[in-house]
Amino acid sequence: MDVIEVKDITKCFGDLTVLRDFSVSFSSEGVTVIVGPSGTGKSTLLRCINGLESIDKGDILVDGLSVKEKRNLRKIRLICGMVFQTTVLFPHLNVLDNLILSPVHLLGTPKKEAMEKARYYLAKVGLTSKEKSRHNELSGGEQQRIAIARALMMNPRILLLDEITSALDPEMSSEVLRILEQLAGEGVYMLVVTHEMSFAQHVASRVLFLEGGSLVLDVSGADFFTSAKKDNERVARFLRYIGE
Ligand SMILES: Nc1ncnc2c1ncn2[C@@H]1O[C@H](COP(=O)(O)OP(=O)(O)OP(=O)(O)O)[C@@H](O)[C@H]1O
Ligand SMILES: [Mg+2]
Secondary structure (H helix, E strand, O other), X not given: OOOEEEEEEEEEEOOEEEEEEEEEEEOOOOEEEXXXXXXXXXXXXXXXXXXXXXXXXXXXXXXXXXXXXXXXXXXHHHHEEEEOOOOOOOOOOOHHHHHHHHHHHHHOOOHHHHHHHHHHHHHHOOOHHHOOOOHHHOOHHHHHHHHHHHHHOOOOOEEEEEOOOOOOOHHHHHHHHHHHHHHHHOOOOEEEEOOOHHHHHHHXXXXXXXXXXXXXXXXXXXXXXHHHHHXXXXXXXXXXXXXX
């Protein structure tokens, strides 16, 4: 069964229809990259998937659970871990305490076990030395790596990542992308909105191209960067625009 089924949804903000009769499914494998011009509904789609925005028509099922049912949202958010463009860790807690907070309080993981797991993920994102640091003592790239570790602490089936490197300078951004590539290699399933085309080309097993609230193209990563780039005028225009 597909983990996420977006079934013919329409999403409006007032008079503005952002997603129109939009359908797509995601099974749990690989990295799906979502690209498209600014304002086209990419963030809105991710936010609808984990119930941060309500939908006006249609339905979204996550592991068979409808996002329209309030009581499903907690489970849905456990299945879909999400990391945003900017992340704010709880400022009064150090990194380790930030990481164990939800597992201990929401999953009931024993504290000792949560600490071990937190140290495992801190090592994975290369930040073992920062376990006692607080939010304002970390660089932007470090904050995003901690945010990824924090999402992984909850054992999500899929990670939803929305432009998580776009507020970072190139060096920090490449550190974060390296971690994502590594996780992708380990089989962590991700749905990634990004403008980082070299990253996308490297890891995407599937690329969705959105424009004007519709799914224009849904192809393999390899096809997107070869035939679509060459033959699809809208894709070519988009890639030229963002400098690829
Ligand atoms: N809460 C909101 N209220 C009103 N309009 C909104 C809201 N959130 C998004 N929009 C509008 O919906 C449209 C789609 O926004 P969205 O953030 O999904 O675009 P995007 O594809 O993620 O763009 P970008 O690449 O710039 O991040 C935009 O026109 C935006 O102004
Ligand atoms: Mg966006």
